[in-house]
Amino acid sequence: MTKAEIRRQIKATVKDKLTGNWGYAILIALPGIIFGWVSNRSDYNSTINDVAQGYGFTFPTVAVANTTIFGILAFFASTAAMYAFLNFYRTDKREPQPFLQTINAYGESKGLFLGTLVVGLLQFVLTFLWLLLLFVPGIIKSFSYSQALFAYKDAKANGEDIRFIDAITRSRELMDGHKWELFVLYLSFLGWGIVVFFTFGIGTLWLTPYMNMTLAGFYDHLKKEAEKKASEDVTSEV
Numbered sequence: 389m390t391k392a393e394i395r396r397q398i399k400a401t402v403k404d405k406l407t408g409n410w411g412y413a414i415l416i417a418l419p420g421i422i423f424g425w426v427s428n429r430s431d432y433n434s435t436i437n438d439v440a441q442g443y444g445f446t447f448p449t450v451a452v453a454n455t456t457i458f459g460i461l462a463f464f465a466s467t468a469a470m471y472a473f474l475n476f477y478r479t480d481k482r483e484p485q486p487f488l489q490t491i492n493a494y495g496e497s498k499g500l501f502l503g504t505l506v507v508g509l510l511q512f513v514l515t516f517l518w519l520l521l522l523f524v525p526g527i528i529k530s531f532s533y534s535q536a537l538f539a540y541k542d543a544k545a546n547g548e549d550i551r552f553i554d555a556i557t558r559s560r561e562l563m564d565g566h567k568w569e570l571f572v573l574y575l576s577f578l579g580w581g582i583v584v585f586f587t588f589g590i591g592t593l594w595l596t597p598y599m600n601m602t603l604a605g606f607y608d609h610l611k612k613e614a615e616k617k618a619s620e621d622v623t624s625e626v
Contacts, residue, residue, distance in 0.1 A: 391569050395576070398605040402598060405480060413597035415486040416473065420466030421596055425589075427458035466600075467504055468493035471541050473597065474604035497544035506552045507540045514556065531567040535559040538607040562610045573606060 389397070406413055472489040475481070483489060494501040511533045519526030533556055540555035563570070577599050584591035 394609060395569065395573055395606075398609060399576070399602055402477070402601045402605055405477065406598065406601065409476075409482070410594065410597070412482055412486050413473070413476075413601070414593050416476075416489045417466075417469050417596040417600065418487060418593070419490040420462055420469050421592055423458050423462035423465050427462050463508060464494075464501075464504065465490040467508070467537055469597075470537070470600050470604060471496070471500075473601040474538060474541070474608065477601055477604045477608060497541070500541065500544050503540050503544060503550075503552060503555075504537060507536050507555045510552060510556055511536055528567060531570050532560045532563050534570060535562045535607050535610065538604070538611075542611070562607075562614055566610060570606065573602065577602075 468490045471493040472483065472486075475483075483492065485492065494504070511530075514533060515526060515530045518529040536555040536559040539558040539562065540550060540552070543550035543555065543558075577595065580591065580595045580598070584595055
């Protein structure tokens, strides 16, 4: 099966799973969407107010604080949604109170909440450092680190004593030879992005769960492929 066929297969599987479950999926994604919107809105309003008051682009302390708080909430809510979508992609099991998956998803494994924060920070810092060096390598590295949170989530669910940096390493290993695939996968949502623009953002309610579950499916494919390769390597050594 070619990479394009695999990509189409993942998206077809996601569409099939979302059929009859759009309301459930939207409720999972909604907290992250709301917090993200409030964060962006706070930043936008602060800039407009500063200019209106003749301050130019001075440092908007209160607005930055608001943006930081809601930005952090958006990160945790969106990541919890990604975890929930990965579970749903694998099992088709609908959890009770989907809107509260923002909280409930972190109760799946001990230490998942703290680990999500630290691994997320590692992703940000490492990508930022690469971007300071050169822009294109920074973008490439962001794709290398893109599966770290999923890898950490799975390790904790399996009871592994995983270090934070190990999640980054596993992501790099999973993405070896697959960075272009992920880039093309992102591009495949460009048409949806146009729909979101012309619906004044309302389309985000459908794009976010569709895109997030597709990314979860992509990770699941990478993991299964890596496990299959590892099994074949062990067999060949026997």
